[in-house]
Amino acid sequence: MGHLTARDAYLNLSDRINWFTQGAPESETLYKILQVLYSEKEAKWVALLPVRPFTVKKAAKIWETTEFKAERLLNHLCEKALLVDSYHNGIRKFVMPPPMAGFIEFALMRTRGDIDQKYLGELYYQYMNVEEDFIKDLFFATETKLGRVYVQEPVLMTDKTNHILDYERASHIVEEADYIGLGLCYCRHKMSHAGHPCEINAPWDVCLTFDNVARSLAEHGDYTRLISKEEAMDALERSYASNLVQIGENVREHPAFICNCCGCCCEALQAARKFSPMQPVATTNYIPRISEETCVGCGKCEKVCPILAISMEDNENGKRKAVVDEEICLGCGVCARNCSVKAIKLERRPKQIITPVNSTHRFVLQAIEKGTLQNLIFDNQAFASHRAMAALFETILKLPPVKQALASKQLKSIYLDRLLSLYKRKPVEAGPKGSESLS
Structure with missing residues (x-):
């Protein structure tokens, strides 16, 4: 070399x-x-x-x-x-x-003197904020998103909590984690150095990482501090109080991170504002509904919406009311939390948002959509073992037929075509009632 x-x-x-x-x-x-x-x-x-x-x-x-x-x-x-x-x-x-959520963020998750x-x-x-090519590629190059929004649990009515799936709850992710790390918010840290400090003065020490990522970052250089589940819940409560949006890895099982994001600093929320109506992250399964009879037109929901999805308009009677642009709304619940007259309720979206099972599932979906599946398959050093190759093929075999066809076309693999052919001949086993598709 x-x-x-x-x-x-x-x-x-x-x-x-x-x-x-x-x-x-x-x-x-x-x-x-x-x-x-x-x-x-x-x-x-x-x-x-x-x-x-x-x-x-x-x-x-x-x-x-x-x-x-x-x-x-x-x-x-x-x-x-x-x-x-x-x-x-x-x-x-x-x-x-x-790069993200990864080594780009880790460099600013604590203060350090070894780099400027x-x-x-x-x-x-x-x-990211001026050149933008990275942001466009990160958030809009694939249908399957890197991140997803968590609904603010305190907003939901008690009689609706039985409809919240476990993986939709940030609190459930905290409870399931073996390790939890707390670090500085990379976004607000970056923007402060760039001369654009957080407009709402949101707390910095609310960046949560989980399991192996949290343990590794804590053991090697104190990029995160290992904390208890109670401390993690406190970070969420402080974030709710500051009207921050919870965005985590777009998986159902063991996400690596949950960020607590403000609209002025977070790249994802900035992208939602700038490139509307395209959505940079997967939404929650909820949408706010505003009662025209109850709404007093105070405009607070418009001010706190992190992606500017709410506007104040006059109705036919000349009364000011809040209107939600459902095409771009993330369903975070910040607006409902701030409505003093309880005119905003969260309801389930008509169409369920499908979330990848785990990181491998997400990687494969994104690789298929981006046309880079061969990079995962033919990284010779990585897939030297039959076990690793089998795990990847197993994920592909569980995808919908359209995604399988795209994967086969990208690889042009006789072996994969044969596997898909055999898989189609097998009798389909019914999953548990209410189980989700892996699409």
Whole structure:
């Protein structure tokens, strides 16, 4: 690797990042960001790593070095939050997090002196808020979204709580987590460095991570602080009180994060405002309904809506009333929480929002939609084992026929075509009553 120039090292790293289903469009600003986060040596070595989780032994083989030296470098990368580690059946594995929610955010989830965070925040603002290619690719390149909104549970009427599914509750995610980490809000931290501080002065210490991500970030560099479930619920309560929107990973089982977001700083909510009516994240299964008889036209709901989905209009009698643009509404419930006369109620949407089961399901769906499934399949280092390949194919086999056909077309695989053919011949087993489709 000695013949590579510094720029080559960072360009190769950029190519490696873009093997993710979620990538990072190349630009001079991205090059500068990578220079802040990675040394030239780190860029060269990380560019060779697999997309999917790998062991110390695998890294040592790729880097052509000893396992002792490989583990030392891997530990160093974890300390910089450029890798996260996990344990599976006692075996330690590493993975490079995607750009977001991943290494871009981790760099600003605590204050640190080893990098210039003000300069980095300004670069992030340029890359995401000015150039915008990254944001458009992140939120609008696939039908399956990276994030989803959680409904604010305190808003829902008691007689409707039996209709809230477990995975729709942020409190349920907290209760199910083995580890919970609390860190600084990357968005508000970034915007403060860029000269655009939060307009509502929302709290910073409300960024929640879960399970292996939380443990790894806490053990390697204190990017998060491991907290109790009670402390996590307190973070949610403080976020509700500040009219923040809960946005988490778009999966039903074990999401890696829940962010508590303001409309002035969060990239997702900013994108919802700027690119309306396109929605950057999956909505909740709820929609606000406003009682025209009860509404007093005070306009508070319009002021607190994080994505400007509510406007005040005159009805036929000349009375001011609040009107919700249902095409762009996220169903977060902030408006209902702030209505002093209780004129706003949340009701279930007519059409159920389908949420991927887990991260693998989401990755595969997004890869199919983006036309990059081959990157997951043919990342030779990642899928050297039949077990890993089988797990991926199992996810594909559970997809709807249209998605299966797209996957087969992208791979042009005789093996996959044969699997799909055999799968179609099998009798369909009925799932539990009320179970959701994996589409």
